[in-house]
Amino acid sequence: MTPDPTRRVALIGRPLRRRHSQVMHDAAFAANGIDARYDLREIEAGEVADFVAQARGPEWLGFQITAPYKRDVMALLDAVEPEAEAIGAVNSVLRAPDGTLVGFNTDAPGFAAAVRRDLGMELGGARVVVAGAGGAAHAVAHAAVSAGAAEVRVVSRTLEPAQALADRVGGVVAGRLDDRALPGALAAADLLVNATTVGMLTPGVVVDPALLGEHAAVFDLVYVPLETELLRAARERGLRAAGGAGMVVAQAVIAFGRWTGVADVTDVMQEAVAPLLEGAAAP
Incomplete structure (x- = not known):
C-alpha cells in the first residue's frame, strides 16, 4: 500500500x-x-x-x-x-x-487577536488612529470598522492613499499626517497603530506618542526590530505598547x-x- x-x-x-x-x-x-x-x-x-x-x-x-x-x-x-x-x-x-x-x-483577524492578547483591549468602541495607507493599513482599518470601533482615522503623507482606503473600506476618516486635526484626534485616541515601515526600513517615529492621552495604547506592526523607537517612546511614557510579532x-x-x-x-x-x-x- x-x-x-x-x-x-x-x-x-x-x-x-x-x-x-x-x-x-x-x-x-x-x-x-x-x-x-x-x-x-x-x-x-x-x-x-x-x-x-x-x-x-x-x-x-x-x-x-x-x-x-x-x-x-x-x-x-x-x-x-x-x-x-x-x-x-x-x-x-x-x-x-x-x-x-x-x-x-488573515491579517485583519490576526491584528484583532494580537490587540486583544498583547494589549488587553477590544477594538469595539475604540477610537483608532492608523498611520499609513498601504495593504497592512487596509487590514487594520477593516478589522477596526468590523469590530465596531467608535472612530477609525487613517492618515498618510498625502491625502490620496488614505482617501482611497476610506473609499474601499468605508466608515473611515481620511487625513494627512500634517493635518491640523490630527493632534486633537491623537489626544482622544484609544489606540495608535503604525502601519508604515518607519521603525524598520527607516529610523524614527511616524507619529509622536507624546500627543496621545495617558489612557491610550500603541500597536506597531513592525516586528523587526522587536522594539522600535515608537514602542520605546510609548513605554517611556507609561503607555501600553505592543509590536507586530504577536500579529x-x-x-x-x-x-x-x-x-x-x-x-x-x-x-x-x-x-x-x-x-x-x-x-x-x-x-
Missing part, C-alpha cells in the same frame, strides 16, 4: 527575506503529528499563474502570498472570501477537497487552523519563532 504523500504549503512572493512563517508552520505540523511541510517560493510575476495551477494538486493544503502578489492572485482563484474582497488582498489560500482554491485574509503569530495560527482543523497552536508557533525574532535587527 502506497503511503499518503507529504502534504504541502508554500509562501510565494518576491523577495522573501524572512523564514518566520516556515519555522512556525513546520513546528506546528511536527507538534501535531501532521506529515506536511511549508516551503518558501520566491517567484517572478510570470510564474504566479503556473504556481496556482500546481497548488490545485491533491498533496496541497493551500498556500500563502506576500508582496507583491496579494492582489494579483485574486483573479486566479475560484473564490475570494468577503473580508479579503473588502480589504483588497488575499494572503492565504485554502485548497478544498475538490481542488478548488479559496482566498482569504505575525496570530495570523499564522488562523491559517494553520483553516488548513488542518487544529484550533490553536499559538504556544507552539510562539516558541518556535522566538529565536528568530529575538535575534533579528532592522536592516
